[in-house]
Structure formats: structure tokens, C-alpha cells
Amino acid sequence: MTSCALCQEIKQGKEKIYEDDMVYAVLHPKPASLGHIVVFPKKHYQIVEQIPDYEFGHLISIANKLSTAVFEGAGAQGTNIIIQNGLAAGQQIPHVSVHIIPRRENDNLAFQWDTKQLSEEEMSTVELQLKEETKNLGAFQKEPKAEPIKLDKKPEKIPELSDQENYLIKQLRRIP
Numbered sequence: 001m002t003s004c005a006l007c008q009e010i011k012q013g014k015e016k017i018y019e020d021d022m023v024y025a026v027l028h029p030k031p032a033s034l035g036h037i038v039v040f041p042k043k044h045y046q047i048v049e050q051i052p053d054y055e056f057g058h059l060i061s062i063a064n065k066l067s068t069a070v071f072e073g074a075g076a077q078g079t080n081i082i083i084q085n086g087l088a089a090g091q092q093i094p095h096v097s098v099h100i101i102p103r104r105e106n107d108n109l110a111f112q113w114d115t116k117q118l119s120e121e122e123m124s125t126v127e128l129q130l131k132e133e134t135k136n137l138g139a140f141q142k143e144p145k146a147e148p149i150k151l152d153k154k155p156e157k158i159p160e161l162s163d164q165e166n167y168l169i170k171q172l173r174r175i176p
């Protein structure tokens, strides 16, 4: 685990652009363009399929905000937001990361690809297979609930429901 370059980056804690409890962002040491940021989860997930939905959602939200930052902070006119997921996709470090690559007109970065001419049969077969795989999408993993707050003092008597509500409200107000 400590041999992972991104986990090391977090440990060393230098030159970060952004950090919170779930994600960490740095300038890419070998940037594709000026202001190229890489943001990654603090936990060592190898591929995106391993990340819980709420953590992935947070990662993408932060990537979006960092993308906004490079418009203002690095004079970008556009951004490519890229995840290389798996060896076949060009992933070099086995720790999920999102690249935010600032783009400017005529910057000569090549993110185009040649389109493939597929047969109707190939298209309809893959469409059917994908529909089968995506039937149950949409059941998202929610963030685990926080532990309930324990009160040191028990109420002297068991209050009525409305009293109990008032009691809880009073307790909550005492918390600074």
C-alpha cells in the first residue's frame, strides 16, 4: 500500500491544491498542459468500480469545482476531465484518479479519435447486452448514517411523545 505513488503523495502532504476528508488534489508532475490537476480518493481504490457511490459522487463534484478553478486560476478556455480506468484504458498507477486538463484554443493536445464503422448487427447486439446489464441501475449507495448522539443524562421520566420532541430539541440547542 505504501508503495503506491498517490498514497505516498498524501503521506508527504506537500504541494497539494486541495484536500478534504475524502479526496486529495495535486498538480500533475508531468502535465499535459499548464495547470493540469489530478484529484484522487484518499482511500486506495484501484478502479472506479470499487468506490462507494457517495464517495465517487464527491470525487466528481470536487473535480468539477477544480475544473472551474482552472478557468479562473490558470486561464483555461475549456477542460478535459478524464479517468483512465484500468490498464487497457492507459491507467498507469493502480489508484483511481481524475485528471483535469486545462485546454486553450490551438493548444495542439489531441483528444480526438477516429470513428468506427460498425454493422447494424454489431450495434443491435451490443445495445441488447448493455440494456440487460443496466436494468437495475439507479439504486445508489447512500452515505452511512452517523452514530446517534448519546446523551449522558437520562430523562427522569419517560416523556410523552410531544414532550420527548421538545426534550430532544432542547438537547440539540445546547450543543454549540
Ligand SMILES: [Zn+2]
Pocket: 001, 004, 005, 006, 007, 008, 043, 044, 045, 094, 095
Ligand atoms: Zn494508493
